[in-house]
Amino acid sequence: MTPTPAPRRSALGILCLCAGVAVFSVQDLILKLLSGAYPLHQAMVIRSLTAMPLLYLLVLASGGPKTLVTPGWPRMVARGLVMFVAYTAYYLALAALPMATTVALYFSAPLMITLLSVLMLHDRVSLPRWLAVAMGFVGVVVMVRPGSDLFDWAALLPVVSGLTYALSMILARQQGATQTAAALAFHGNAVFLICALILSAVFGSGTFAGETHPSLGFLTRGWVTPTAADLGRMALCGGVAAIGLTLLTQAYRVAASATVAPFEYTGLIWGVLYGWVFWSDWPDSTAWTGIAIICGAGLFVLWRETTERRRAPAM
Known part of the structure; x- marks a missing residue:
């Protein structure tokens, strides 16, 4: 088969990325709406159960069950653990912070992806792009506001999420040659x-409930019988996921x-x-x-990467 040209692969990647961010923003909205009355682990259990058959259908359409039991499956599980940390930290932050603030702080992730792509994938990054990454982290510090009266420790959660999400995407890049999406x-x-399910076993009874901080309350609250509308919203998160x-x-x-x-960064719009x-x-x-x-x-960073890629054949 003829390999897909690099420009087309880049365009496809960008399209998938923008669409994925737009889709996931709906889940952010739903979980923030639910965060004051339900525990995160309950929403995640219902979301994951709903997503499982949908994802299995995608597996069937992308090579069948054999793609799930390749020799690299332990690495896929490890990546799943990293992603769980990333999204849990992000969702807990949503409970306490405005959506725009949470999303903006989470956008340390693309900066960290650039850093990790050098360390793990040996990508080449020019000095101007390094300077842009450094400026991006200055923006993160401005938004976190360390030392001010407005500082909330929950503001660190999206940064943790950004780091672990970046790691999970680098792992996806490493595994992409042998594993299907x-x-x-x-x-x-x-x-x-x-x-x-493990979090539900620990916190589901409500023994640890009572935390006044929104993020901790979202984590430690016991299971609540949902209304039909809220159950539908949690299930919708499965399709979105x-x-x-x-x-x-x-x-x-x-x-x-x-x-x-x-x-x-298109997620900032949403x-x-x-x-x-x-x-x-x-x-x-x-x-x-x-x-x-x-x-x-x-x-x-985007502009420099595009410019450098166009110049590369002439070098």
């Missing part, structure tokens, strides 16, 4: 389900990390929009400054 997503969801996980995994399988990572529409949250001047720095750094 559907298999990676299926194993990731299976790990989600097992870990959520199945589609979103596959799209994001596919993006990092088919294209270089440095190419697709800056498009993670975070600001949903926060404003549903909670009347609008970033203040400091938050906008941090957002502008982070977005500017990401766009510069």
